[in-house]
Amino acid sequence: MNDMAQLIEPLIPALRRYARALLRDRVAADDLVQDGLERAIGRWQQRRNDGNARSWLFAIVHNLALNQMRQSSRRGPHLPLEAADGVSSGTLGQEQGLQHQDLVRALQTLPEEQRSVVLLVSVEDLSYAEVAEVLKIPIGTVMSRLSRGREKLRLAMEGVTAAEALGAPHLRRVK
Amino acid sequence: MSTRPVTEDDLHGLVDLRLDALRQAEVEVYLAAHPDVAARVASYRRQREALREALAPVAEEPLPPGMQIGHMVAVRRRPVLVGWRAAAAALLMLGLGGAGGWGLHDLMAPTVQERAQGIAALSQQAADSYATYAADRERPVELRASSRAELVTWASDRLGRPVTPPDLSASGYRLMGGRVIPTPQGPAAMFMFDDDRGTRLVLLTRGMAVDRDTSMTHHARGAVDAFTWSSEGNGYSLVGALPATALHPLADEVRRQMRRA
Numbered sequence: 500m501n502d503m504a505q506l507i508e509p510l511i512p513a514l515r516r517y518a519r520a521l522l523r524d525r526v527a528a529d530d531l532v533q534d535g536l537e538r539a540i541g542r543w544q545q546r547r548n549d550g551n552a553r554s555w556l557f558a559i560v561h562n563l564a565l566n567q568m569r570q571s572s573r574r575g576p577h578l579p580l581e582a583a584d585g586v587s588s589g590t591l592g593q594e595q596g597l598q599h600q601d602l603v604r605a606l607q608t609l610p611e612e613q614r615s616v617v618l619l620v621s622v623e624d625l626s627y628a629e630v631a632e633v634l635k636i637p638i639g640t641v642m643s644r645l646s647r648g649r650e651k652l653r654l655a656m657e658g659v660t661a662a663e664a665l666g667a668p669h670l671r672r673v674k
Numbered sequence: 675m676s677t678r679p680v681t682e683d684d685l686h687g688l689v690d691l692r693l694d695a696l697r698q699a700e701v702e703v704y705l706a707a708h709p710d711v712a713a714r715v716a717s718y719r720r721q722r723e724a725l726r727e728a729l730a731p732v733a734e735e736p737l738p739p740g741m742q743i744g745h746m747v748a749v750r751r752r753p754v755l756v757g758w759r760a761a762a763a764a765l766l767m768l769g770l771g772g773a774g775g776w777g778l779h780d781l782m783a784p785t786v787q788e789r790a791q792g793i794a795a796l797s798q799q800a801a802d803s804y805a806t807y808a809a810d811r812e813r814p815v816e817l818r819a820s821s822r823a824e825l826v827t828w829a830s831d832r833l834g835r836p837v838t839p840p841d842l843s844a845s846g847y848r849l850m851g852g853r854v855i856p857t858p859q860g861p862a863a864m865f866m867f868d869d870d871r872g873t874r875l876v877l878l879t880r881g882m883a884v885d886r887d888t889s890m891t892h893h894a895r896g897a898v899d900a901f902t903w904s905s906e907g908n909g910y911s912l913v914g915a916l917p918a919t920a921l922h923p924l925a926d927e928v929r930r931q932m933r934r935a
Contacts, residue, residue: 503743504743504744504889507743512734513733515732516733519729520732529740529741532741533738533740536741598724602728620690621721622729642682649686656721657717
């Protein structure tokens with residue numbers, strides 16, 4: 500039991516961050532992580548021993564978040580009062596804080612499948628192979644979602660119009 | 675230089691520091707010759723950094739009490755049966771498990787008996803000590819703080835390890851003294867503290883056969899709150915009739931001092 504706590508505990512802050520970035524609601528995200536941890540504790544022995552605990556925990560939280568987002572989209576959109584509720588920092592300069600809010604808002608405009616990949620790679624530092632494991636998709640799909648997600652975010656943040664973007668040079672994806 | 679064409683995947687690999695040194699050098703040469711693509715890569719890098727900065731504060735927030743693994747495990751381990759019934763149930767579970775191919779699962783799971791010994795039990799014992807001794811106006815402690823050396827020797831002898839009370843004077847609490855108390859898991863050392871208003875705190879420590887290393891968990895028991903944790907086989911529980919927000923930093927301070935000791 501102790502090795503379980505030692506493996507899980509250091510990952511909790513990152514799991515909270517990921518859940519909050521997906522759901523953008525502090526309470527809902529924390530409830531979801533708690534639910535995920537309960538499941539992880541309950542199923543610890545059923546975990547494949549060769550699997551990586553980090554991918555496994557992110558997969559649990561990701562799947563719970565996905566279910567929740569699907570349920571709430573059926574109930575109609577949930578609009579938090581504060582656009583970047585719980586994700587902007589009070590310690591950064593105001594201008595930077597506003598930029599971060601814009602970025603987090605732009606992130607929400609991405610399709611869920613791109614948003615997850617961008618977050619897992621950019622923020623959570625998962626390797627491409629780990630992301631493929633979490634999302635149960637081929638690594639080539641991880642790369643194409645990452646590429647599309649990052650490009651959309653870039654265009655949103657730089658205010659480039661879609662027309663201009665079409666003319667921009669883009670390398671061919673090989674794979 | 676190889677002639678392998680640079681791909682979109684390479685650009686992201688560069689941004690995420692996933693390329694080996696050779697490929698990284700090749701991609702950088704390519705970017706030097708293609709400023710438009712280089713500008714896009716620079717933008718992805720800024721985006722990556724900005725996302726990390728924007729979300730970093732979430733990971734730095736203190737964990738809410740419901741998210742502490744030790745507590746969650748303790749809750750799952752709440753004893754259901756005691757005594758011979760528990761032993762019989764555990765044996766039955768093992769037997770059935772073996773037959774069903776779940777032997778390892780059940781062997782690894784805490785037995786019912788173990789659940790009654792972990793930090794949830796320690797927290798209860800500390801609360802019991804508090805109820806008995808902190809309420810005692812005549813003789814709350816066996817040995818007073820003036821006999822600190824004697825108290826330390828006594829507790830260390832009975833617990834079989836060096837046991838010293840923490841110094842909470844910076845938080846306004848003085849050591850009143852302490853005693854050795856019995857628990858089903860062996861002798862425990864109890865230390866009592868009070869402040870200028872006579873608010874008393876009890877710290878109980880004993881060896882842990884189970885839950886040997888857990889994070890701090892909070893139990894509310896009526897008007898009394900307890901913060902309980904264990905480290906390297908030693909369990910600690912700090913109990914007081916204080917708001918959890920006031921007791922928690924004191925427990926953190928005790929834990930810090932016990933680690934250093």
